[in-house]
Amino acid sequence: MALKGNLKDVGLNQLLNLIYLAHKTGALTIHRDAGSVAARLYFKEGKLIQTALDGQTARLTDIMVQVGKLTADQAKAIRARSKVDTDKELGLLMIQNNVLNQADIIQGVKNYLLESVYTLFTWHTGTFRFDPNVLPAEERITVAVSLDHLIIEGSRRVQEWEHLRDELPDLDVPLKFAERPDVNIRNINLSVEQWKVISFINSRNTIRQIASFLKMDEFQIRRIVYGLQTAGLVDVLPSTLTPGASGPVPLPPPAPPPVGRGVLLRVIDRLRKI
Amino acid sequence: MQTVKMVVTGPFNSGKTAFIGSVSEIPVVRTERRVTDNTRAVKDQTTVAMDFGRITIDKDLSLYLFGTPGQKRFDFMWEILSEGMLGFVVLIDSARPETFREARRILDTFRTYSNTPFVIAANKQDDEDAWPPEDLRIALGLDQGMRVLPCIATRKESVKAILLELLYGILENVAEEQPVPARKR
Numbered sequence: 001m002a003l004k005g006n007l008k009d010v011g012l013n014q015l016l017n018l019i020y021l022a023h024k025t026g027a028l029t030i031h032r033d034a035g036s037v038a039a040r041l042y043f044k045e046g047k048l049i050q051t052a053l054d055g056q057t058a059r060l061t062d063i064m065v066q067v068g069k070l071t072a073d074q075a076k077a078i079r080a081r082s083k084v085d086t087d088k089e090l091g092l093l094m095i096q097n098n099v100l101n102q103a104d105i106i107q108g109v110k111n112y113l114l115e116s117v118y119t120l121f122t123w124h125t126g127t128f129r130f131d132p133n134v135l136p137a138e139e140r141i142t143v144a145v146s147l148d149h150l151i152i153e154g155s156r157r158v159q160e161w162e163h164l165r166d167e168l169p170d171l172d173v174p175l176k177f178a179e180r181p182d183v184n185i186r187n188i189n190l191s192v193e194q195w196k197v198i199s200f201i202n203s204r205n206t207i208r209q210i211a212s213f214l215k216m217d218e219f220q221i222r223r224i225v226y227g228l229q230t231a232g233l234v235d236v237l238p239s240t241l242t243p244g245a246s247g248p249v250p251l252p253p254p255a256p257p258p259v260g261r262g263v264l265l266r267v268i269d270r271l272r273k274i
Numbered sequence: 275m276q277t278v279k280m281v282v283t284g285p286f287n288s289g290k291t292a293f294i295g296s297v298s299e300i301p302v303v304r305t306e307r308r309v310t311d312n313t314r315a316v317k318d319q320t321t322v323a324m325d326f327g328r329i330t331i332d333k334d335l336s337l338y339l340f341g342t343p344g345q346k347r348f349d350f351m352w353e354i355l356s357e358g359m360l361g362f363v364v365l366i367d368s369a370r371p372e373t374f375r376e377a378r379r380i381l382d383t384f385r386t387y388s389n390t391p392f393v394i395a396a397n398k399q400d401d402e403d404a405w406p407p408e409d410l411r412i413a414l415g416l417d418q419g420m421r422v423l424p425c426i427a428t429r430k431e432s433v434k435a436i437l438l439e440l441l442y443g444i445l446e447n448v449a450e451e452q453p454v455p456a457r458k459r
Contacts, residue, residue, distance in 0.1 A: 003409060005372065009375060018413055259444075261448045264444060
């Protein structure tokens with residue numbers, strides 16, 4: 001029986017926790033938006049063993065390039081010698097040619113798997129589906145990664161997300177350049193993403209619109225805007241939303257109902273017979 | 275005539291009315307009204323005040339079952355309904371994970387009203403999209419000690435099993451007068 005739902009209801013961290021605690025084996029497929037490409041995570045007995053992003057499982061040589069253990073030229077040379085193009089063969093070729101040893105390969109794959117999942121923690125909407133007992137194709141490498149550290153890191157990232165959301169609760173407001181003569185702009189180095197956001201700042205563009213233009217999700221735009229804000233470069237107009245009314249204050253627990261054991265036994269006996 | 279009371283709560287459309295209807299000896303007193311907000315996509319009518327069912331135990335004793343309103347804007351009724359209850363059932367639609375967080379909120383709220391025993395019923399287990407009870411327990415972040423029981427609220431035997439489990443839990447909290455009977459369904 002597949003488990004299905006939406007990330008906004010059951011977050012990735014909760015899903016990983018479920019898979020970890022229940023020692024599940026199977027494939028977790030996540031679609032960020034309807035019709036978009038999916039991320040697929042494979043698990044065996046509660047451990048992450050492989051990921052497939054954008055619908056494709058990366059070959060071992062591509063993984064090693066991505067984690068910085070091989071150059072593109074080395075990867076190309078290894079692939080040229082490969083006959084059957086399985087990860088097992090590619091790994092053996094790397095070891096036989098003294099390019100990498102087994103420990104390097106395993107660590108590289110682990111790092112790749114972890115980074116793949118970390119990117120998914122920025123997905124806060126999207127549908128998921130867990131299909132039990134579905135395993136990856138045999139020709140691609142699997143390395144078992146325990147989920148406990150992943151879950152802790154996931155929690156940290158979720159907390160960061162929540163902090164950013166608290167700091168920037170409303171994205172439907174425009175940004176403006178701060179008027180602070182004390183900020184020395186020459187000493188500030190901006191990332192490419194920050195420059196992109198800055199290029200869209202005017203009184204007509206809301207933060208949400210800027211994110212939409214730049215194809216950034218809410219986490220990314222909040223992180224960038226928060227960074228610019230704390231650097232004293234931009235100001236966010238205050239939200240006009242009023243805080244919601246607080247809920248009712250719970251009363252102290254009432255005394256337990258004065259019902260004896262005899263009454264309960266009569267109820268149980270009757271209920272069994274209906 | 276002595277009466278005892280149990281409360282059936284849970285998110286909107288979790289099956290509370292069906293649950294009570296499966297075991298009540300009287301037609302359930304329903305206070306359903308046509309839905310006028312965006313929950314209408316899920317069902318046309320919902321319980322706006324409460325459901326009421328009854329099981330006559332003997333000539334001197336009756337068990338009343340109260341179902342709470344499912345929509346959040348009627349949650350002021352919860353505390354009123356919880357007064358004097360023996361225990362409560364939190365019903366969850368196992369096939370709608372979008373309601374799990376709300377179910378957890380309801381459970382936490384009811385636990386602040388009273389320290390009476392409760393059971394969590396993973397309803398709609400006959401739905402092919404239903405989450406298994408154990409997965410649901412983990413997803414809700416419930417302690418190992420909190421059991422989530424499988425349930426199909428439209429089936430009398432299933433509802434009886436949930437209520438009996440709750441009653442055994444209540445019995446364990448009552449001072450000993452007689453031995454506890456073996457659990458059987």
